[in-house]
Amino acid sequence: MSVHPVVTEVTARIAARSAASRSAYLQRLTESHSEGPVRRDLACSNFAHGFAGITGGDKEALRALRRPNVAIVSAYNDMLSAHQPMDEYPAWIKDAARAVGGVAQFAGGVPAMCDGITQGRAGMELSLFSRDVIAMSTAVALSHDMFDSTLLLGVCDKIVPGLLIGALSFGHLPAILVPAGPMHSGLPNSExxxxxxxxxxxxxxxxxxxxxxxxxxxSPGTCTFYGTANSNQLVVEVMGLHLPGASFVPPGTKLRRALTEEAARRAVEISRGEDYTPIGHVVDEKSVVNGVIALLATGGSTNHTMHLVAIASAAGIELGWDDFADLSAVVPLLTRVYPNGSADINHFQAAGGVGFLVGTLLDAGLLHADVRTVAGPGLDRYRQEPVLVEGVLTWRNGPGRSLDLDVLRPASEPFAADGGLRMLSGNLGRAVLKVSAVKPEHRVVEAPARVFTSQEAFSAAFQAGELEHDVVVVVRQQGPQANGMPELHKLIPALGVLMDRGFRVALVTDGRMSGASGKIPAAIQVTPEAAVGGPLARVRDGDVLRVDAETGTLEALVDPAVLADRDLVDFPPDAQAWTGTGRELFGALRRSVGPADRGASVFGPIAASHFAGRANQEVTR
Incomplete structure (x- = not known):
């Protein structure tokens, strides 16, 4: 099957606009690569420090430069259910690497915070910044020049993107992501x-x-709804960064352990020689497009409209929201997993999982098959699923048809003809809207605005009965430079109540909503944000706003001259308010972070100076 012409065109234009930055990145990889272990160039004192803590045969193997050395970088902690299963992984990995002639060392840990715990609290304002802290922590772990490949242990929200960004700074090293799998199904998400x-x-x-x-x-394991954590797993598997079928095998099973051990063996194999597969070559323009398509086809987390942009940038690739929009127009929606359905991720896995999804997208010409992966050349391998046969891990062909058409469908029989995300633009800026869970009759809302600068102020107005009418709720000063761009899920239950009472309701915010925005039409990640003088700072209570997911528009129906003449309210935000719960330690990141549509990253030339310039252009236009 030939690749769809729109997929081909979008990939080509990404490659064209990225030519200079990608070439420079690949040149850096070439200069960093060595035919033998890089640690051979360490001075004797440096080298001795690198193996001083090891005992037995591993120490002699490292000292003699005989074996590949695998770095373990882990987000393990025993508070978060998704990462608790990783407690035992390092021991398994070390034994498995040793069995195939390698060595593994625990190179470093990275922080892992849970947005579920910090929702609505000050700690959530550190969440997005934690991605870049994780990237830097990964770089610190790999900076010792002791390693030939990397295993990245992580699952949730900012953690997987952070691990990837950090590993791509060492793009000459092969790297495999190692997940923990979802917890068993509990109370249905709809209940x-x-x-x-x-x-x-x-x-x-x-x-x-x-x-x-x-x-x-x-219980231990990833939350079972299809939010950012499970979007992470699906997207990176389709990008060829997991072993095939690794994403949604539950923790505490023999198959989960076998996949973890196989990841260690594979990391040794691809460290050098004919199988050498550096992560900087796996993550290329085609792989990035495959990741976007997987996200769109499943109605995945809106966070990835930032994370995939930042990941691509770390590999010298310039991905933009227009690319998402054009791909969304031709990629069908193939899943119904909560919040855009009643099933959870375990039901998706049982219906055919990633193997079926990859197969039907490949057959429809909607994925690039000719890519490099950690499992070998070509994406066809990812049609397969792992099984244990008499205790031995092997792969077999996945199901040729969906086992539950209410959860997972072929590309020839989709739930919707286009993807689960929309990109909006207009005189309020640019935004993202997740439509996969929004009923068609709710996708266009035109109503008076009610403006807030906090979730608490909104909740007080709701409790006071002030919102019993058609309304577009605006919550501004929630962007990256304002307060770290927290997720605003505390808004959703109350907005759902208003919708169920028969009112036309929408949300417009420069904050985030992640993968769980649900049935409310929410224009999120509005950029330029209010904190840098974006148009949201000019909106007043009573202005009629139009949120239109059908035409992709986000408009204040206000005379342009009147809008331009208004003062910027709450601009700039009160910097002194951003203290406590460690927030003051992140002030430098808040001041330098870039816009949402460029990945909301603190790295590179697309950060604060670019953002400020663009905001000024928008405001004065």
Whole structure:
């Protein structure tokens, strides 16, 4: 099957605009690569420090420069359910690497915070910045020049993108991502959402709410809804950075352990020689486009409209929101997983999982097959699924048809003809809207604005009965430079109540909503943000706003001269308010972070100076 012409065209234009930066990146990889272990060039004192803590045969192997050395970089902690299973991984990895003639060392840990715990609290304002801290922590771990390849242990939200960005700075090293898998299904997500909405209305107690939440998040493993964590796993597998079928095998199973051990063996194999597969060559223009298509075809997390841009940039590739928009127009929606359906990620896996998804997209010409992966050349390998046969790991062909058409469909019979994300633009800037869970009749909203600068102010107005009408809720000063761009999920239950009461409701914000925005049409990640003088800072209560996911527009229906003549409200934001819970330690990142449509990153020339210039252009246009 030939590749769809739009996929081909978008890939070609990404490559063209990235030619200079990608060439420079690849040249850096060439200069960093060595035919033998790079540690051979360390001075004796430096080298001795690198193996002083090892005992036995591994020490002699490293000292003699005989074996590949695999770096383990892990986000393990025992508080977060998604990362708790990784406690045992380093021991398994070391044994498996040793068995095939390699050595593995625990090179370093990276922080892993949970957006589920920090929702609505000050700690959430550190969440997006934690991605770049993780990238820097990964670089610190790999900076000792002791390693020939890398295993990246991580699962959730900012953690996988951070690990990838850091590893791509050492793009001459092969790297494999190693997940932990989802927890077993608990309370259905739809029931959890129902209880949350009842609590917002005052019809359920805190005890009722806690019981529902504890029944949903109940054991080690990743949360089972299709938010950023599970979007991470699916996207990076389709990009060829997991072993085939590794994403959604539950923790605590023999197959999960076998896949972890195989990742260690494979890291040794691809460290040098004919199988040498550096991550900087795996992540290329085609791989990035494959990741975007996987996201769109599954209605995945809106966070990846920033994370994939930042990951691509780390590999010298310039990915933009227009690329997402053009691909979304031709990529069908093939899954219904909560919040855009009642099933969870375990149901998706049982219906055919990533193997079926990759197969049907390849057959439809919607993925590039001719890519490099950690499993070898070509994406066809990712049609397969892992199994244990008499205790031995092997791969077999995945199902040729979906085993549940209510959850997973072939490209020839999609849930919708186009992808689950929309890019909006207009006189309020640019934004992202996730439509996969929004019913068609709710995708166009034109109503008076009610403006807030915090979730708490919105909640107070809701409780006071001030929002009992058609309304476009604007929550500004929530962008990267304002306060770190927190996720704003505390808004959703109340907005859902208003929608269920028959009002036309939408949300417009320069903050984030992640993969769980649900049934509310939410124009999020508005850029330029209000904190740099973006048009949101000129919106007033009562202005009629139009959020139109069908035409891709985001407009204030206000006379342009009147809008331009208005003062910028709450501009600049109060820097003194951003203290406590460690926020003051991140002030330098807040001042230098770039715009959402360029990855909301603190790295490179696309950060603050670019952002400020663009905002000024928008405001004065």
């Amino acid at each position: 959890k959402a129902r209880v949350r909405q009842l609590f917002a209305e005052g019809k359920a107690s805190r005890e009722n709410l806690l019981e529902a939440e504890a029944a949903s998040y109940h």
